[in-house]
Amino acid sequence: MIMPQTIILKIDPQNIAWDKIEQASDILKNGGLVAFPTETVYGVGVLATDQNAVASLYTLKQRDREKQFSVCIYRLQQLEEFVENVPVLAYKLIRKFWPGPLTLVLNAADGRTIGVRMPAHSVSVSLLRRVEVPMFVPSANLKGGKSPVCANDVLKALSGQIHAVIDSGYTPLQLDSTVCKVEEDSYQILRQGALAERMIKKAAKVKNILFVCTGNSCRSPMAEGIMKKMIEEDHSFHIYSAGISAFDGMQATKEAVMVAAANGIDISGHRALMLTKEMVKESDYIFVMEQMHKQTIIQKVKTSAKRVFLLNEFSGSYEGQVNIPDPIGRGMDFYEKIFDLLKNSIGKAMVKL
Template sequence: MRTTRVVTISPTHPLPEVIQEAAVILRQGGTVAFPTETVYGLGADAMNPHAVRKVFEAKGRPSDNPLIVHIADEEQLSEFAEEIPPIAKQLISKFWPGPLTLVLKAAAIVPEEVTAGLETVAVRMPDHNVALQLIRELGSGIVGPSANASGRPSPTQAQHVLDDLKGKVDMILDAGTTMIGLESTV
């Protein structure tokens, strides 16, 4: 079992060096629990199949259950979605960043570990400064299902993540209690 490091971070003005350290962990195939406006997510580099499998293992989540990819801007959307229909563009302009997940046709390069072998990918842009800065620093999308053991309540505080996933996640970015406390709308 690995050591889980908990780092307190400002939700509005996160220290760049903490974000950089978390991004290095993700680049190296590790996992980082991070806050969003909804709940804490269990993050891994969405383009690294080995790292994505670690998310399933940590949560005890069935691998046939696809994951949501968190992005930091609309430009990243084209990396994961083959096409963006007009209705999706309207929803994006009205609700992103925010707790809305769109299911779109997946780009060919999206690992099947993310899509669970489906032809679609779920994507959202969180409305939380820590999440957005982490995604930007990584330079890629981050898978981010709720950072809890499957079947347990979704975590709204870093302590909830630690209670469920201690020793199963490399780092937890503790930015206090999440704003909404419910998962995004799909």
């Protein structure tokens, strides 16, 4: 794309001008370079799918071709276009801080590492949604220059070298994103930015515990309630439940609610959730009631195999039977028996967590 004088597109982040977003999108789709605001600093972006535009970006930034640019995405599914096996820790940080000022450096599918970010600024989100593909977006400055926090900063450095800049005033945070490298269950801060390390450290310590049964209406809600009561004010655990065949929004069975209440646990507000891949990917431990639950989860997310456990088997509390029977349709006596079995197994499992 021939480089004209840099076009300035003024867009109010509180009142998106869609015609100008469309204009910026057209420039990008024709191989252009467009600077735009994020909540941290201004970045200059190209479509990640346009190799000629990517080459122009390398030239502009005077960057070694072996070093990849950070990529901006607008939906989580796009992450897996660049990273095959996203660590559980990364998903936990994503859940807590995306969209926002955190760039995660992960092992890419091609053997290198790549930084990935989901910005929160309304203009960057609107543009990413309009172009529909991920974008490579380094800071909109020349090598060694100060990160720009307004369109004038961009123009001082890049006027006549990029096709357009979206002027939305000063960025809200006026600091670079925090860059955090994640491998398996450990992290390293590569650049301290707008997101404080103490917040990352706090989020990284939390263990996500997921209980799974069939309908998420009796066994797993009781298990969730039991463990929440056991940990009381311990914020190092995030506990939730789901079902492999659940109907979203369904209440727990009245028997489960009554048995739990008799033991000082209130699950009357529980609403069933269908198990999703995202739940599986972000859980440190997934406790299931039956072998078929385990098989279903591993088929859904193959990388989860080492994190899915039969609750009875993990706790070592089974006596010849690893499955915890489904009490649905049974009487109160059977529900009480299952509740006691869950309580015993969870108590023993807690020691191992």
